[in-house]
Amino acid sequence: MLTSLLVLFASAFLAATILPFYSEVVLFALLRQGGDPLLLVVVATLGNTLGAVVNWVLGRYLLHFQDRKWFYFKPQQIERAQQWYQRYGFWSLLLAWLPIGGDALTFIAGIMKVRLWLFLLLVGAGKAARYVSIVYLSAAIP
DSSP states (O other): OHHHHHHHHHHHHHHHSSSOOOHHHHHHHHHHTTOOHHHHHHHHHHHHHHHHHHHHHHHHHHGGGTTSTTOOSOHHHHHHHHHHHHHHOGGGGGGTTOTTTHHHHHHHHHHTTOOHHHHHHHHHHHHHHHHHHHHHHHHHOO
16 A cells, blocks of 8 residues: 555656646546545645645746856746736635646746745645545546
């Protein structure tokens, strides 16, 4: 069981970074094998939230290198991202679980210097809700 939990944690962690990975499939398989839903949701949420922290850290410290030639983002792109975030605010972090755009939200939160405790609270809540919905959907499938 410990190996299964580690696989779930790793898949959830990787899924929250810029690497394409789908932890929901692993969670669904473990639920089908009779895993404890509460434990699985906690492990998946923890892994996915900590993976999002990687994006937050990258965003937080990325701007230190913006004057370098190799820096990928143009100042206009950063300014646009900051304006978007200021418009929708930190509540948008509840949507960090989305497969498209969720990783960008966590990255932008780092650029915008969102406090880590607030980031963890909102991102963790959104990601937990996603995994809870997977538990309920898996129970509905015969």
